[in-house]
Amino acid sequence: MNSTPPASAGIYVRVSTANQIDKDSLHTQEERLRAYCVANQIPVFKLYKDAGFSAKDTNRPALKDLLRDAESGLITSVFVTKLDRITRSTKDLMYLTEFFEGISIRFASISENIDTTSAHGRLLRQIIGVLSQFERELVAERVSVDMSHRARLGKWNGGVVPFGYTTQELYSKHLIDLGTESPDASLQSASLYPEQKKLYVYQSEAKVVNNIFQVFISHNSIRKTAHALNNQGFRTRNGGHWGTVSVHRILTNPTYIGKTWYGKRRSDPVTGKLIAQDKQDWIICDGQHPSIIDVDTYESVQVMLKSISTKPTNSKRNYLLSGILKCGLCGGAMAGNTTSKKNSDKTYGYYKCVNRMQKGLEACSGLNIPSVEIEKYVADSLLALSENKEFLTDKQKILDLFFTQNSNSKINACDLSQIESNIQLLQNRLDNLLGALECNRIDGDDFDRRYAVLKKEIDEAKAARDHLVGLINEKDTTKTFLLTSFENLCSFATNWEFLDDVGKALRLKSIVREVRVTSQFVDIDVFIDVGEVFHTGRDSWRKPA
Known part of the structure; x- marks a missing residue:
């Protein structure tokens, strides 16, 4: 393979339309750039x-193509005659200069004396950055002022339509889902809900909202409210079970008493992250939409919510399988839960089905799995597998099979070379066609027809090339991942006993994709296909306290 020269340039030329060659023609741009490089x-x-x-x-x-070759290390410099040849957008110029700078590519506009390796070029880069940041912050400020003004007028600012309400657009989508043709759905929706971007009460959902408030007042518990809703057959807008998060969101939303609000979160101008704001800084005004809940009921619920004591966790226990342990009954996550007996400081750790805890029996009958037992079983299974001679033999068979199946990489490389040659040939023909147009050897109609054919052939060839490159890269990635996964599993026992809980959790998650558990079996799914690991009969497990 020929080594890439110490310094090699990619020169970029562009004209705006195919039928109109401006005064800064392709040929002129190319000549100037080549002369500069010489x-x-x-x-x-x-x-x-x-x-x-x-x-x-x-x-x-x-x-x-240029950006891909730059990222691949095929070029070390990029030259254009003027900045507007590569972009006319400040935002895109920022992106391109940051991209080139990140991979140590020199970028220069030869006629404007702008070079990112010079002090002048770096200064310009900083000025562009400051201007771009100013532009972003100015736009954000204008949007914020506009949305604040809309909120003060009582207008809804958009986003997810609160449960219990609908809009013209949402109801139109609902009708389309039911089989109504799009034009008819739009007409029906506009007749029922004439104003766009306005909230209207949706009666079938509004009844559920009322029920949520009444059930909560009766039970004084968000979890029991969610369980009751599911037991009564109520479902969310998407047909799912009610959970504690969605119930709490409805109970605390002032939209239901006819208010509009804005400023719950604000975007940091530097990082772009959303930052929660104090409730006293929210803008809450009378809205133009009707209420579903009366103010007295809403305020009573807020007082009850404040009175509910959320006990801080007193557990220092780390749950090693958090994030990878799944309930074998419903497929949902299982979360660590610490309990203690009355008059005792001793605590017990269990993994419990989140769906059962948050949504009740309608969602899942639930599981209570002692954490120490399941964690020990998973760790012991991996330790045994890492020392199993049959597994080590299977490991070599899997690797040998993979390498045999992918021994045609040379053929792929040959195919890729042929496609690249074909693309270059088609590109040369396109260049000749453009040259003929510039010299008036062909008319516009003939150029359009031939240009369209060549462009289609080039696009198809490039698509084939990208597909083949993807296959080659996928094989290389799979090979690396397979070797790494085997290495992690085979070395699982190394220093295991000396790791703290955080280290053990990280090591488990580097090997195990998922653990599915019921009272009858444990199914450990590792990142490599070495067969499933089952265990039955958990009578020896300590029962929940």
Whole structure:
């Protein structure tokens, strides 16, 4: 394989339309860039040419090729005649300069004396960054002011439509889901709910909202409210079971007393992360939509919610299988739960089905699995497997089979080389066609027809190339992942006894994809296909306290 030159340039040229060659033609751009590279003794690796593409965004075939080759290390410099040849967008210019800087690619506009390796170029880069940041913050500020103004006028600011309400758009989608044709659905929805972006009471859901408030007042428990709703057959808008989070969201939403609100969270101008705001800083105003719950009921519920004491966890127990242990009955997650007996400081750890805890018997009959027992069983199973001679033999068979099946990588490389040659040939024909147009050897209609055919052939060839590259990369990734997974499993016992709970949890999660458990079996699914591991008969497990 030929080594890449110490310094090699990608030169990029572009004109805006296929039928109109502007004064800064493709040929002129190329000549100037090649002359610049010769003068600076920089070999040209490849010419990247986008003919008939606007610079309004980066969705251009030759530019994509350039970025891919830059990321692959095939070029060390990128040159354009002017910045507007590669982009006319400040945002895209920021992205491109950051991209090139991140992979140590020199980027320069030769006619504007802008070079990211020079002090002047770096200064310009910083100025562009500051201006771009200012633009983003200014836009965010304008949007915030507009939405704040809408909230003060009592208008809904959009987002997820609260349960119990509907909008013209949401009801139209509902009708379409029921089989109504889109035009008819739009007309029916507009007749029932004439104003767009306004909340209207949806009676079937509003009855459920009323029921949620009444059930909570009766039980004084969010969890019991969710269980009661599910037992009574009530379902969410998507047909799912009610959980504690969705019930709490409804109980605390001022929309249901006819209020609009804004400012619950604000975006940090630097990081973009949403930051929760104090409730006293929210904008809450009378809305233009009707209420579902009366104010007295809503306020009573808020007082009850504050009175519910949420006991902080007193457990220092780390649950090693958190995130990978699943209930074998419903498929939901199982969460660590610490309990203690009365008049005793001793605590007991259990994994409990989250669906059972949050949604009740309607969602799952539930499981209570002692944490120490299941964690020990999983760890012992992996320790035994890492020392099992039959497994080690299977390991070598799996690796040998994989390498045998993928021994045709040379054929893939040969196919890829042929496709690349074909793309270059088609690109040369396209360049000749553009040259003929510039020299007026063909008319516009003939150019359009031949250009469309060539573009289609090039796009198809590039799609085939990308598909083949994906297959090759996938095989390489699979090989690396398979070797790493085997190594992690075979070395599982190394220093296991010296690891703390955090280290043990990390090691387990590097090997185990998922553990499914019922009272009859444990199914351990590791990241490599070495067969399932089952265990039956858990009579020896300590029963829940």
